[in-house]
Structures are given as C-alpha cells and as structure tokens.
Amino acid sequence: MADVKVVVPGDVIDTHTEEEESVLRLGPGLIQQAGKVNAIAAGVLHASSDTNHFWVVGNRRRYVPAEGEPVVGVVLGRHGEGYRVDIGSAHDALLPLLAFEGATRRNKPNLAVGATVYARVSVANEMMDPELECFNSHTGKSEGYGELTQGFTFKCSLGMARRLLNAKAPVLNALGDQVPFEAAVGVNGRVWINAGAPEKTILVVNAIKNSEYLDGKQSKQMVKELLGKQ
Amino acid sequence: MVAETEPSNIETQFLLEALQRGQRTDGRGIYDYRTLKITGGSTPGLVTVQLGQTRVMARVSCTVTRPYPDRPTEGIVQFNAELSSLCAPHVDHTLRSQEVTVTRMLERVLRQSRAIDTEALCIVAGHKVWALRVDVHILDHAGNLVDAAAIAAICALRRFRRPDVTVDGETAVIHDVRDRNPVPLSIHHTPVCVSFAFFGAGELMVLDPSLLEEQSRVSWFTVTLNAHKEVCALNKAGGVPLTHEQIKRCVQIAVAKVDEINEKIQDAVNI
Numbered sequence A: 001m002a003d004v005k006v007v008v009p010g011d012v013i014d015t016h017t018e019e020e021e022s023v024l025r026l027g028p029g030l031i032q033q034a035g036k037v038n039a040i041a042a043g044v045l046h047a048s049s050d051t052n053h054f055w056v057v058g059n060r061r062r063y064v065p066a067e068g069e070p071v072v073g074v075v076l077g078r079h080g081e082g083y084r085v086d087i088g089s090a091h092d093a094l095l096p097l098l099a100f101e102g103a104t105r106r107n108k109p110n111l112a113v114g115a116t117v118y119a120r121v122s123v124a125n126e127m128m129d130p131e132l133e134c135f136n137s138h139t140g141k142s143e144g145y146g147e148l149t150q151g152f153t154f155k156c157s158l159g160m161a162r163r164l165l166n167a168k169a170p171v172l173n174a175l176g177d178q179v180p181f182e183a184a185v186g187v188n189g190r191v192w193i194n195a196g197a198p199e200k201t202i203l204v205v206n207a208i209k210n211s212e213y214l215d216g217k218q219s220k221q222m223v224k225e226l227l228g229k230q
Numbered sequence B: 001m002v003a004e005t006e007p008s009n010i011e012t013q014f015l016l017e018a019l020q021r022g023q024r025t026d027g028r029g030i031y032d033y034r035t036l037k038i039t040g041g042s043t044p045g046l047v048t049v050q051l052g053q054t055r056v057m058a059r060v061s062c063t064v065t066r067p068y069p070d071r072p073t074e075g076i077v078q079f080n081a082e083l084s085s086l087c088a089p090h091v092d093h094t095l096r097s098q099e100v101t102v103t104r105m106l107e108r109v110l111r112q113s114r115a116i117d118t119e120a121l122c123i124v125a126g127h128k129v130w131a132l133r134v135d136v137h138i139l140d141h142a143g144n145l146v147d148a149a150a151i152a153a154i155c156a157l158r159r160f161r162r163p164d165v166t167v168d169g170e171t172a173v174i175h176d177v178r179d180r181n182p183v184p185l186s187i188h189h190t191p192v193c194v195s196f197a198f199f200g201a202g203e204l205m206v207l208d209p210s211l212l213e214e215q216s217r218v219s220w221f222t223v224t225l226n227a228h229k230e231v232c233a234l235n236k237a238g239g240v241p242l243t244h245e246q247i248k249r250c251v252q253i254a255v256a257k258v259d260e261i262n263e264k265i266q267d268a269v270n271i
Helices: A158-165 A171-180 A198-213 A216-228 B009-020 B097-112 B146-157 B210-215 B245-269
Strands: A005-008 A031-032 A036-039 A043-048 A053-057 A069-077 A082-086 A093-096 A114-121 A132-135 A146-148 A152-155 A182-185 A192-195 B035-038 B046-051 B054-065 B074-082 B122-124 B128-140 B165-168 B170-176 B194-197 B204-207 B219-225 B231-239
Touching: A031 A053, A036 B097, A036 B210, A069 A093, A069 A192, A069 B035, A069 B204, A093 A114, A132 B035, A152 A198, A152 B009, A158 A182, A158 A192, A171 A198, A182 B074, A192 A198, A198 A216, B009 B204, B009 B210, B035 B097, B035 B146, B046 B146, B054 B146, B097 B128, B097 B146, B097 B219, B097 B231, B097 B245, B122 B165, B122 B170, B128 B146, B146 B245, B165 B194, B194 B210, B194 B245, B204 B245, B219 B245, B231 B245
Parallel strands: A093 A132, B074 B128
Antiparallel strands: A005 A043, A031 A036, A043 A053, A069 A082, A069 A114, A082 A093, A114 A132, A114 A146, A152 A192, A182 A192, B035 B046, B046 B054, B054 B128, B122 B128, B165 B170, B194 B204, B194 B219, B219 B231
16 A cells, blocks of 8 residues: 555545455445444554455544454353453453364363453454454364463553464564564554463563564564663 | 553562562662752743652632631641542542542641741731632652652742732731732741652562552551751651651652752742
8 A cells, every 4th residue: 555544433444456346345434324334443544455344543542442452351250151262342241161173062161360361352343342263263173362371461552452363473583583472462562472481471561562662673673672671 | 431440460560570580570779769850931920840750730829708717826838739530540539548648648748847937928917818728730640649749849830920018007918919029938948758659568668659669568657857857747648658768768768869859949949
C-alpha cells in the first residue's frame, strides 16, 4: 500500500475491488451500515487485496474483543460450566471447561484462580459476554493455547501488541539473537515472556516496553546497549 | 468492569522470585526511586508531578470564611484526593479506600506536622480567615500515590499566591490580584514522604513501589521527613509486623533520599 489513509469514526470507506461480486471481510474498527462500510475506530486503514480483508489499526489501551483474536487472560473464578476470565475488556469472558485440547466430561482441566491463559476469542459481539477457547475448535489441537506457567506478564498498548505479533518484529528478533525466550502476545495488550532466569526475563520485558515509540533501527540499537550493560 | 483485580499468580510468583535475588520487575535497584519530574505552569498553585508512570496533579485554591469556633485565630486547610477511572483500569468510582488513604496521609503530612502556618491565614480573628483547599487529582496510577501526592501538594502550596489583605481594626480589604501582587503562603518546612513496601514474611523490602509491587505487598511503611532531616511522621497501617531494626534502616534510607527529592522541589518552587 503506497499511501497511509487515516480514518476517524464516521468515515465511509471505499471498498471497491476488481471483482464486484466478492465477499468483503471487515476486521476491527469497521462495520456495515445500510450497504455502506463505516469506520468506528480512529486509526490507519489497512487492506489486504488478496483476501479482501479491511481493518483499522488504531492505538488504545482498552481492549474491545473481536472474534478470532489471541488474548492473554487471568482466571477470576469458576462459574458453572466454565471459567470467568479477565481479558481487560468491559465484560469478563467465559472460557468453557471443554474448550481445551483433549478435554472430555471425565477429564476436565483444573485451573486455579489467578492462573494465566493464552486463548482465542471464539465469540465476541455487543450483545453477549465474550467467550474464549484454548484450542482450535476445527482441529481439536491446542496450537499454543492453554495455561501459561512460569514467566512474567506485562501490559502494553494495543498497537504495540499488534506489532509484536508480527514475526519480523525488530525488538523481538534483536533480543532473540542474544537471549533465548518464549513469548505469548495477546492483542488485548498483554504479553507473556519466559526467558528462564528472572534477570533475563526482566531484561526482555523492559526492552520490549522501551521499544514502544522506537522504530526498527532504534529498537536494535536500544537492545544492543541494554545487553552491552550486562 | 472488574473491581480491584488482584495480580495473576505468575506475576506475584515472579515478583517474589526476582526480589529474593535482589531484582525488581522494572529493572530498578531495591533502593532506587523512579524519575521524578515536577512541573508548574503559569497558574500559581497548580502543579503536576510525575513519579515514573504515576502522575498526580495538585491544585490549591482559597476563599474567605468564618473560622471554627474553637479556633478563632486559625485558618482552615482542607485536603481532597480523587482517583477517577481514567487513572487505572481497576479503579471504580465506588472504591473510596485509596482516596481516603491518600487524603489522610496528606492531612498527617501537611496539617499535623504544622507545615502550613494557619495563624498567618487569619484576617480578622473570630470573623474572617482564609480557607485553603488542596485538591489532588490522580491522573495515572502506577504505584506509590502517597509520595507523589505529597510532593505535588507541598509544591502547589509553596507556589500558591493568595490575594493581599489590608486589615484596619475590624474591617479587612481584600485586594484584587490586579491591584496588588498576590502573596505567598507562610510555610514552615517542606515535608516529603518516602514509602517502602515489604514482601514475603517482611524480610524483602523495596523503595517507591510500582503498581504490581503495591498490589503484592504484605506491609507498607512511610517515613515523612523534611529538608532539615527531621522526621515528621511515621506511618504503618496494618500488614506484617516490622522489627525496630527495619524501621531504623528505612529511616536511614529515607534520610539519604530526601536530599535528591528536595533539590527537585526547590527547583520547582523557586520560580
């Protein structure tokens, strides 16, 4: 995409594509109203021409759940047939007991209050509380979702979280070259890091936090300086 | 909205593990204060303090009123702290406990330590006195509101200017700020709070706790002292008991730290 298009809530989006009959996928920040596509979030409009996917990337700290997004949540309690999980949204999410890999009525997971989970948002609309799942419901495999033990979590802005989800994120790659670590990034602005020893985890966490307003080159430089001090 | 969320298990576990090795989650040393920045603008009596990510704004205003009947020659000073939902996601407008804690601390630190000369606020004894109001707004809660609020309040008081008054027997003339320059308040000394948080069974200690450290602490202790190294107040409300060796050590650390803080305050109030 050559030029950057900034939209504000209320803008009508031009979504004409080459094939008139194709299906448009509207991502976060866009809704369909009376045949037109309107923006409901402020930010930069992104479009993927090969999948006809449109979405708005804005930067906030409060999360609004959308279906299919990976999130990091904290278990608040057990509620009937599921767990109540805090994902930072206006309403707590429900994580059904059977939404885990290999879970059956006889073999249910046992999460403690205060446990951290990496889950996928399965239901999100303005009429219901959001729901999560810790596996891919089509394949039945966990695919990285599930309980996160050890390590540390921290909060960042939503824009930062989306940048971190990109496998080529400069700060993560610069750190990964020197310090091996695992990361789980939630688009709800929460990130989990485990680098083994506490000193290393603290280093990685603070390096990522510092890189919020730095570009690729500056991030690499910052990581180099930080590691040089060790 | 979730009210007063506890930190997750891995956060508290990690915090303790790191502290046992002498490390803090934000990379600071155990006795390191976060960066302190005090900003005052053209409005006298309005000050913003930034302590790391914690941001607090204090505003001083005054009106003329009748004194309390049992204190006819003293002015009135009122403190009010407010935490709105904008400062942290877990803050709910129905949770008053944090506001009460900060307000009470400000009252102890500034009123009970006699930092403000209330007799100088008297205009006509028994009839008219100045009533000062110190409003502290918490803009961002990232831990250690008490220290930040105390610094903001004392800086705001020292930068505040009240209208000049001429008293002739029983009548007083309050001059408009455009006719006569407003005058500063009479402040005896500048108290500063230094807060500590304790963990585990009380053996692990940090200075200037961050939000996560504050939520996981087992005990909390604040030393209030002024630039002359006089201890104005010691505050420990609940939590695990501390030995007198620990208290002495906290006071010694506070004495060492107060110089740096006071330097920044002096820069901010000497306009």
